[in-house]
Amino acid sequence: MPNLLLNLYKKMYLIREAEAEICREYPKDEMKTPMHMSMGEEAIAVGVLTAIGDKAQVWGTYRSHAIYLARTEDVNGFFAELYGKVTGPGGGKAGSMHLANPDKGVMMTSAVVATSIPLALGAAFSSKILDDDKINVVFFGDGATDEGAFWESVNMACLWQLPVIFVCEDNGLAIHASTAIRRGYKNLTNIMRQYRFQYIQEYDGTDVEKIHNITRSSIKYLESGPVFLSLKYYRYLEHVGVNEDFNSNYRDKNEFLEWYKKDPIKIQKQKLIEAGFKKEVEDVENEVMAQIKTAVDLAKAAPYPEPEELYKGVYDGE
């Protein structure tokens, strides 16, 4: 197990530090793409996707830095895309909000809330019909549960018993609006329990080991239908941008301080050190920091797309 625990830590540390680097570099205005930061949700992306492994076919949202790095560990491609360079997985056309790399399992991410959910259903249907070993998993926030596409998709997945994993990354906020001022019903869990899928709710969305284990044990349910994981976390930064916004009156910094006590990276590091892996943790951290530095240097040095790239890729067969 130590390898797994260290691996989980390494991926989370990569995500956290890659975003810390974005926070430092963003004010220079070289990354011209709106950033929806993942800080706080690292344990969910890493726990779920490490548990599924190479079979994971991932569908996400505009807040997919964590998902992208957890699934691909492609930090070079990640920074190249954010800098708009031709070496990015989308050749710079996708940017932060549409990070994707189908060859490495991140299929597509969307900046219109809930809209990638039905695509995951279609892909799960493909997997079922083609009998391949892909596991389709779709990440979305609690804001998505306000959208029609969410309800349509939950219904269709359960009706057709599609092998898809829904992951609700529940940070209790849609932009700046809390669930309390968005919902005309009492309790989503009570409603979700009426559907014919495995519904699992976990409040400790910052404990990567726990999320990893929950996901591992839920994969078996896919043989008979969909799985829904509802996982709570706290969004550390503003909805879009690289800053804190605790002085904006819609939330209180004390909430953050409470959640930060169980910060995913902090608690995992603590566990590893207590288990006697201090040296290994240091090595991993050094390795990750070097990776990030290389990635940023490469991205900055890489060329922008040539003008003719503008017209490439609209239609197949051109």
Added chain:
Amino acid sequence: MMESRIISYEKAVNEAITQEMTRDDRVFVYGLDVADHKRIVGTTAGLVEKFGPNRCFSTPLSEDSSLGFGIGASATGLVPINIHIRVEFLLLTLNQLVNIGNSLRYGSNGKLSAPLVIIAMIGRGWGQGFQHSKSMQSIFAHIPGLKVIMPSTPYDMKGLMISAIRDNNIVVCLLHRWLYWTEGHVPELPYTIPIGQSRVLREGKDITVVATSWINVEAHDAANVLAKKGISMEIIDPRTISPLDDQTIINSVNKTGHCIIADYDWLNCGFSAEVAARVSNQCFNQLKKPASRIGFAWTPCPTTRPLENLFYPNAVTIIRETEKMLGLSKTDLSNEKFHTYENKFKGPF
């Protein structure tokens, strides 16, 4: 020459789908009511029986997510055909079409494609009112990444439908309700007609009428009436709205010097304006009169028959516009017989 026989447009749709499903077991059909007893006016007849419920199935009333489902399935190895009994229902899918489907390939740097076919019934029925009466080709053709076809004959229907199914992009097929009963020569074996080729439906030398979908039938009637006066009308059916083969249109207008665009849609910001702009740009010195346009009245579609008759353009509209453009006197039409559906179609669709 392939063995051909006379079949209906409806049968041509069914035959194209059936043959492609036989050829390629990745092809499947889904949508509201595709597997019920009416089988989308017969176009999906026999599919469940022949290919089973995994390859032809009805969906919940969830057009938006159903289309997203199709994009996801098409991006991962299948070839979905999503059928809508009315084009208006596609408005519920615009997010998936215009935010997701059209940019899937572009955003993945060419790694993903969406070989998805969307079939939607358009146009006039029988007192269909505001929401079961439109065409909206311009809305779909406005979007880069989508292709749009509107075949007007059974022959073109089958060949273009097979091309659409084999195309690795999203193709929106807009089929007029009344065309389903038209009949024509159609080869029995599968064949393709390239997407993006206009067709000269009738050759002439005095005036070019560019007509879309059902209005080709009306233009044909108009041409027969005017032929008695010695007017020779050339009819161009673009067949594909996007990508548009404008060269065939330009060649024709350069020959005739006159152009009427009869589009089965509203005029404002529409396909007719697109064609008029291209004709004006490419044929400026050959045009003897400015190009003119015919389309729906600039109103929602009324239900009551006398007003519905005024809403949709027809052969008479084309005849009057031609007379105006060529400076002819008004033809007496009192003895002419035009297309009527009064005895053919009693609804409800």
